[in-house]
Amino acid sequence: MKPPPFAYHAPRTVDGVLAALAELGDEGKVLAGGQSLVPMLNMRLAQPEALVDLSRVDGLDAIEVTDTHVRVEARVTHERLRRDPRVTPAVPLLRQALDWVAHPVIRNRGTSVGSIVHADPAAELPAVLGLLGGHMELRRVDGSREVAGRDYLLSPLDSDTAPEELAVAAVFPRPSAHTGSSFLELARRHGDYALAGVGAVVRLDEDRRLVSAEVACIGVGGVPVYVGLTEALRGQPHDALDLADAVGLVRAAIDPSDDIHATGAYRTHLTGVLAERALTQATAHATHEEIAA
Ligand SMILES: Cc1cc2nc3c(=O)[nH]c(=O)nc-3n(C[C@H](O)[C@H](O)[C@H](O)COP(=O)(O)OP(=O)(O)OC[C@H]3O[C@@H](n4cnc5c(N)ncnc54)[C@H](O)[C@@H]3O)c2cc1C
Structure with a gap:
C-alpha cells in the first residue's frame, strides 16, 4: 500500500x-x-x-559518554550506538540489548530515541532506559523538560511526547561499581520483535553477595514491567543463587494476553525462564566487572 x-x-x-x-x-x-x-x-x-x-538537521547526532552517563541524541541510529566502542564499557546493558534490536538494515536507519518515543511494548530500549533510571530530554519552541524513563511510556505505542515536542536525547546513567547486567529474549526469528524479553541488573557487595536485583520484562504488557527482586535475593552468594522465589515473583507480576503469536501462559512461562537466565548472567557479569575494576 x-x-x-x-x-x-x-x-x-x-x-x-x-x-x-x-x-x-x-x-x-x-x-x-x-x-x-x-x-x-x-x-x-x-x-x-x-x-x-530530521535527516537534514545540522546536529542531533552526538553520542556523549561521560563519567556519569551515555547521552544519545535523536538522529543516532541503533547500529551507530551499538558499534561505538565507548558505549559498552560505560553502559554494558545498551550493547546487551541492542544486539537483539531488529535486523541490520533496520538498525542502520532506525534511531534509538525514535524507538523509545514509538513505545512498542516489545522494544528493548525503553526497558533499558527505565531499568537504569534514565530519562528523556524533550524540547518545544517555548521550553524543555525531562521525563523519567519509567514514566515516559504511557500505553502501547504511546509515550509522553506532545505533538509539538521533539525528543532530543535519551540519557542512560552509568551503573555503579560491582553491577552486572544482561538482556535476553526470544523471537520467532532473530531480529523480529520479541515474544518476550527480560533485562536484568544486579549489584554485589564486597563479598560478592547480592545487594540489589531488578528485571524489566518486555512483550508481556502494554509497557515494560519492572520487578524489584532485592528482597527475594539480598545476601545470596554470587556462585550459589537460588532463583526460585525470584522467578515466581516475575511470573506473578505479569499477565500477558493471548495473541496470534503465543498464548499468555506460554509468555508467562518463557519470561520466568528468561528471568532466571538473565539474573544468572547478570550476576556473573557483576563478578567479572568486580574483578576488572
Ligand atoms: C521488521 C522490523 C523489526 C523490528 N524489530 C525491532 C526490535 O526487535 N526492537 C525494537 O526496538 N525495534 C524494532 N523495530 C523498530 C525499529 O527499532 C525502529 O527503528 C524504531 O521503532 C523507530 O525508530 P525510527 O527512527 O525508525 O522512528 P520513526 O519510524 O521515524 O518514528 C517512529 C515514531 O516515533 C516518532 N519519533 C521518532 N523520533 C522522534 C523524536 N526524536 N521526537 C519526537 N517523535 C519522534 C515518530 O513521529 C513516529 O511516531 C523493528 C522494525 C521493523 C520494521
Whole structure:
C-alpha cells in the first residue's frame, strides 16, 4: 500500500524543527529513521498531514559518554550506538540489548530515541532506559523538560511526547561499581520483535553477595514491567543463587494476553525462564566487572 498524501518539511536546524512542530500541532509528525512510521503510513495506521524529517538537521547526532552517563541524541541510529566502542564499557546493558534490536538494515536507519518515543511494548530500549533510571530530554519552541524513563511510556505505542515536542536525547546513567547486567529474549526469528524479553541488573557487595536485583520484562504488557527482586535475593552468594522465589515473583507480576503469536501462559512461562537466565548472567557479569575494576 502507499501512504496517504502528506506535506514534507526538512528543516536544517533544531529550531526549524521546533517551529514546524509548533505550527503543525496535531497534524504533524516527526520522521526519524522511518522504520516504524513509514510502515504505519503505508498501512494507514497513521495519517498525519505533514512530516518533519530530521535527516537534514545540522546536529542531533552526538553520542556523549561521560563519567556519569551515555547521552544519545535523536538522529543516532541503533547500529551507530551499538558499534561505538565507548558505549559498552560505560553502559554494558545498551550493547546487551541492542544486539537483539531488529535486523541490520533496520538498525542502520532506525534511531534509538525514535524507538523509545514509538513505545512498542516489545522494544528493548525503553526497558533499558527505565531499568537504569534514565530519562528523556524533550524540547518545544517555548521550553524543555525531562521525563523519567519509567514514566515516559504511557500505553502501547504511546509515550509522553506532545505533538509539538521533539525528543532530543535519551540519557542512560552509568551503573555503579560491582553491577552486572544482561538482556535476553526470544523471537520467532532473530531480529523480529520479541515474544518476550527480560533485562536484568544486579549489584554485589564486597563479598560478592547480592545487594540489589531488578528485571524489566518486555512483550508481556502494554509497557515494560519492572520487578524489584532485592528482597527475594539480598545476601545470596554470587556462585550459589537460588532463583526460585525470584522467578515466581516475575511470573506473578505479569499477565500477558493471548495473541496470534503465543498464548499468555506460554509468555508467562518463557519470561520466568528468561528471568532466571538473565539474573544468572547478570550476576556473573557483576563478578567479572568486580574483578576488572
Ligand atoms: C521488521 C522490523 C523489526 C523490528 N524489530 C525491532 C526490535 O526487535 N526492537 C525494537 O526496538 N525495534 C524494532 N523495530 C523498530 C525499529 O527499532 C525502529 O527503528 C524504531 O521503532 C523507530 O525508530 P525510527 O527512527 O525508525 O522512528 P520513526 O519510524 O521515524 O518514528 C517512529 C515514531 O516515533 C516518532 N519519533 C521518532 N523520533 C522522534 C523524536 N526524536 N521526537 C519526537 N517523535 C519522534 C515518530 O513521529 C513516529 O511516531 C523493528 C522494525 C521493523 C520494521
